[in-house]
């Protein structure tokens with residue numbers, strides 16, 4: 354690994370200044386789980402790392418019944434998973450975070466680092482998208498609040514400007530009848546990373562779907578909402594047949610990738626199966 358300098362700014366403003374001054378030769382350092390792998394493999398060769406470790410304002414989780422959830426960018430996956438606030442108000446998020454990677458990564462990797470790396474084969478982006486997340490970023494030009502759909506641009510590409518850091522992730526307050534489910538499909542039991550993921554956040558009255566937000570991740574370059582399937586489910590009582598019909602639309606509408614972990618045809622089929630089971634399971638009907 355190439356030698357580097359480890360910088361520890363004491364404020365967000367100082368961090369942004371360092372990022373602006375150093376440009377391409379530096380990287381933000383949060384938990385280091387993705388960064389260190391990239392550096393060890395020499396895919397990344399920064400001369401400076403700008404650590405966020407001293408910025409305590411970027412830690413912690415808060416909830417307000419009107420404004421919803423705020424998760425500091427430096428919050429660990431394990432902290433999201435065991436937060437009583439997340440468990441009480443966004444159980445699908447807690448359940449997702451508890452399944453990220455393995456205990457080592459969950460106790461070192463941050464939710465902000467996950468979003469900023471923008472690796473498609475990960476869990477939080479799709480789940481946060483279904484929950485209507487916004488990403489708060491801060492740089493020398495001030496603060497911006499970006500819907501997650503606009504924050505995630507492409508494979509390993511985000512809307513962050515070079516001098517910006519993610520400070521917080523916000524989720525709207527859950528509405529009446531809010532419920533949700535996150536499902537991930539692994540190609541083999543030994544793999545940590547999902548091959549496909551389906552996140553479904555709904556408002557429902559029993560088996561009647563008032564509103565649905567469905568996002569597919571890991572099988573696509575960036576997670577995407579599946580609006581046709583959402584529209585099909587909204588305003589209907591969900592049956593096994595409707596779940597199967599919506600899942601078929603989901604599989605048809607995704608921009609499936611083909612790579613060494615699976616062809617686009619295989620991924621579409623897995624997404625269809627996972628989506629059908631997720632929809633049926635959430636509404637308590639047997640999958641067809």
Ligand SMILES: Cc1cc2nc3c(=O)[nH]c(=O)nc-3n(C[C@H](O)[C@H](O)[C@H](O)COP(=O)(O)OP(=O)(O)OC[C@H]3O[C@@H](n4cnc5c(N)ncnc54)[C@H](O)[C@@H]3O)c2cc1C
Nearest residue numbers: 381383384385386387388454462463466467469475476519
């Ligand atoms: C073995 C292994 C298995 C994994 N399996 C899974 C899995 O099953 N599911 C899953 O979802 N993820 C998985 N991951 C990915 C993991 O979630 C991420 O590596 C982790 O969340 C990254 O967070 P970090 O704090 O370590 O980021 P770092 O490694 O510190 O940084 C990652 C990138 O984001 C940038 N960055 C970090 N924080 C910020 C910020 N606040 N603002 C601006 N830029 C920032 C860094 O500059 C760097 O480019 C796995 C990782 C490993 C190593």
